[in-house]
Amino acid sequence: MTAGLLFSIVIAYFFILLVVAWYTGRNSNNESFFIGNRNSNWMLVAFGMIGTSLSGVTFVSVPGDVGKTAFSYLQVAFGNMLGYVVIAFVLLPLYYRLQLTSIYNYFNTRFGVRSYKTGASFFILSRTLGATARLYLVVNILQNLLQETFGNQFTVPFWLTTLIILMMILLYTFEGGVKTIVYTDTLQTTCMLSGLVICIIYILNHLDLSVGTSLQAMSDKGMSQIFFWDPNSPHFFLKQVLGGAFITITMTGMDQEMMQKNISVKRLVDAQKNVMTLSVIFVVVIILFLFLGGLLYLFAEQINVTASADKLFPTLALDARYMPPAISIIFIIALISALFPSADGAITALTSSFCIDILNLQTGRPRSEQQKKNIRRVVHLGFTVIFMVVVLIFRQIDSSSMISVILKVASYTYGPLLGLFAFGILTKRTVNDDMVPQIAIAAPILCFGLEYFQQYIFGGYKIGLELLIINGLLMFIGLWLCSKDFQKRGLVS
Template sequence: MSAISLFILLLLYFAVLMGVAWQTARHASNQSFFIGNKRSHWLLVAVGMVGTTLSGVTFVSVPGMVGREGYAYLQVMAGYIVGYVLVAGVLLPLYYRMQLTSIYEYLAQRLGQGAYLSGASCFIVARTLSGSARLYLVVNILQATLLDRLQVPFWLTTVVILLMILLYTYQGGVRTLVWTDTLQTLGMLLAVAACVYWLLGQLDLDVAAAWTAQQRAGLTHVLNLQWDSPGYFWKQFLAGIFIVLAMTGMDQEIMQKNISVPTLRDAQKNMLVLTIVLSAVLLLFMFLGGMLTLYARNAGMEVSGDKLFPAVVMQHMPAALQLLFFLGLVSALFPSADGAMTALTASFCLDILGWQHRTDLSEADKLRQRHWVHLGFCALFLALVLLFRWIDNASMIGLILKLTGYTYGPILGLFAFGLLTRRTLRHGVRRLVPLVALAGPVLCYLLELNQAALFGSYRMGLELLIVNGLLVFAGLWLISRPQR
């Protein structure tokens, strides 16, 4: 694959995104940026949210884990399905009934300003760290597989990608993302389907025969019934439910696209269609992972994990498929980064700057502030990505991603307390809510640090999110009183 071919592909890709942005951002207002004037089509939102829910890391990690864990990710997927049904049946009706622009306004009305700022702050920290970490990991893959050989510096790649994201999200926000995320999801699926088709041809198999071959190779096992393992079924299943509840239903980035749909009924249809499409896409990724593992074994390749997919593509696939691979990788990267920057801008303006309750700002003032905030988050992403590159420690990135998961625990605990109890917080103790929200992650970290002494052979995994939420819930219960 030549540098000219890749450059032309990226240029055409960006031209399409800018064309969509120009068309959708004309006469855009702040409401267009935040919730698309509540005119988004539910089917477009559903398809686009597949790309937002996945990421460039998922693009290479899910296929790479099949050789090591088989189809065990289905345990988490089963929990996802239950979680999406609960979001559609419980949280979406609440958001539409209250006519929210920022979902954290619910916390303000139910538990006070401290809870409101705690929820919004946890979201901002989580999305800033996870969005920049995902961006770093994907840019690193691009650099390692191609751009280093072309002598393109890492910082320049990062700057160009961030400028591209900034340009097509700067004005239209959610109104633009609904369309661009849909196109990028389709680009990602095209790349995966093309790679699966090529692998089937190279191994001289049809889909049924490929599944049988994966079974014989021991790649299709699902259930893990070892209770002390981080991959134990019930831990994975329950974690899947709460991951969706916290990181989708209580996440401003995802929900601002849902509540951009005109009616509750359409938003619920969007969520259920997303569940079906996302499940099918993740199955396709796992099937691809099985095919890549079989091909690598036949070719004598000593590679696994996240390096498997890029290695097979760059060493064995033709140039056309290499271009499609990079198209898919960029298509998986952009929805997670552009959505994060847009949602962070919206949350900072609405929740931290308090636009909802300020009458001293004109629309022109708000527009100017929003542009500066958007630029600020773009600069922050650049700084964090370059920091990760300077540290150059993969385990540190894993720690960052885990810490961002910790920040959703307080959000989960705050929403759960508001929804599941009728207890109230006196005005005098509401100032303690941020301390309770901070205590949950701190106690979880101490538990994880000392789990060998506390639990013996048992190892905590994804259920840390649930424990985190329960600790915050318990803290709120202690400082609350029954509602009169």
């Protein structure tokens, strides 16, 4: 792939996003930016959220992990479906009943200001780390491609590649916010899934295999195992399913970025249809990614390529010795389509949460609409800078599989949110609001201790995705210990 072709693809794709942003961002205001004026089409939200839920990490890491963990990730996807049910019928009714713009304002109503600020702060930390990890993976692939394209003629610094991509995201989200992202995510999800299907068809034809014979070949090499029954394994069925359910509940249902799009839908029933539709499509898409991963390993073995994990798919797709230029172009378009939804929505949601939850932009001292817009723009730019810095930090601590890094970060940072929401919904007790920040910090620290010394505490048992549940449980117990009966009506059923 020539430098000119690569540059043309990126510019053309970005131009399309800018056109969509211009069209949807006309006459926008803060309400448009934060929740799309509560007038988003539920079908567009459901489809677009696939791209946000998957991201470039899924596009690269899930297929790459098949060589090590077979199809075990499908257990997590089954758990995800259970999590979506909880979101649709427990969390969404709560958010709609309270007419929330920021879902963390629930903590203010239920517990107090410190709980509210604690919940919002943990979201900001969680989403910043998770989104930048996803962004880093894709930027790193594009960076390597640029270096191979230009060779010794010109060295493109990694920071410059990151800066250009973030500036692109900033430009098309700066005005429209959620209103724009609902449409751009739909476009990007279409491109990503199209690329996935085309790559599968190409490899099947190249290997001269049918779906059935390819699955048999994967089975012969131990790559198609879905269910794992050893309780000591990190991939044990029960741990994966429960972990997947709670990851979805926290990373989607208790995440402002994901819920910001859902509550932009006018009616609760449509938001519920959105989530349940997403749950089914999500599992189907994960099956396709795992199937692609098996095919990639079969293909790599045939041509004697030893790349694995996150390097497998890019190595095969971007090298003209292995795949034709057309597939390289499709891979780049799909990869960019996976990159933008995982970053644009995150920056927008972080801007919304910081403005509403930390700066009290909607409930604080009176400001004109223009003053609020100016503050929101500064915050939006600020988070873009933060993303730049954190991506550069990830560059220094590179990991072979970023999906494992993201799930680990989520286990530590979303646990306090899980405990807070669970305590508020499941009990009628009020807490000592001043103690909540300390408990929220203590729970992850205790989890780190459990994980670090697990071989001495649990013997052969290895903690996996259930670390998130343990973290939430510790938060719940801490809240219980500093609580008393809660009698106020109307906030919990």
